[in-house]
Amino acid sequence: MSDLLRTMALSASGMKAQSTRLRHVSENIANADTPGFRRKLVSFEPAPVRTGEPALVETGRVRLDTSELPLIHDPGNPLADESGNFRGSNVDLVVEIADARQAQRSYEANLKMFDQARQMTTSLLELLRR
Numbered sequence: 001m002s003d004l005l006r007t008m009a010l011s012a013s014g015m016k017a018q019s020t021r022l023r024h025v026s027e028n029i030a031n032a033d034t035p036g037f038r039r040k041l042v043s044f045e046p047a048p049v050r051t052g053e054p055a056l057v058e059t060g061r062v063r064l065d066t067s068e069l070p071l072i073h074d075p076g077n078p079l080a081d082e083s084g085n086f087r088g089s090n091v092d093l094v095v096e097i098a099d100a101r102q103a104q105r106s107y108e109a110n111l112k113m114f115d116q117a118r119q120m121t122t123s124l125l126e127l128l129r130r
Helices: 005-028 093-129
Strands: 045-048 057-059 071-073 086-089
Touching: 005 057, 005 093
Parallel strands: none
Antiparallel strands: 045 057, 071 086
């Protein structure tokens, strides 16, 4: 596999991993007001390497944030106990928006790298045709 194709495979694996991360961030934001919802965390791991293949990245298992769920006092809520409290979600919108922005920028960087490798491959083929 040529270096340009390896570069394209590497950037494609990065884009796939970042899109998975962005999907979970979106789920977290969508469920920010869901009582008892725990934030989903995504980790990145190196993909199994085959001989002659680039070291790709993939997402690991999705984990749930184990931090304490906030106690919310709302006696009118149907989920409230006898003291008027229920457990909210541990999603912090500021953190989720920052994670989304970071995932978006990483995706864009991988996309630019992919596009550069594609343009270089196209230019190389044009030179070889002459």
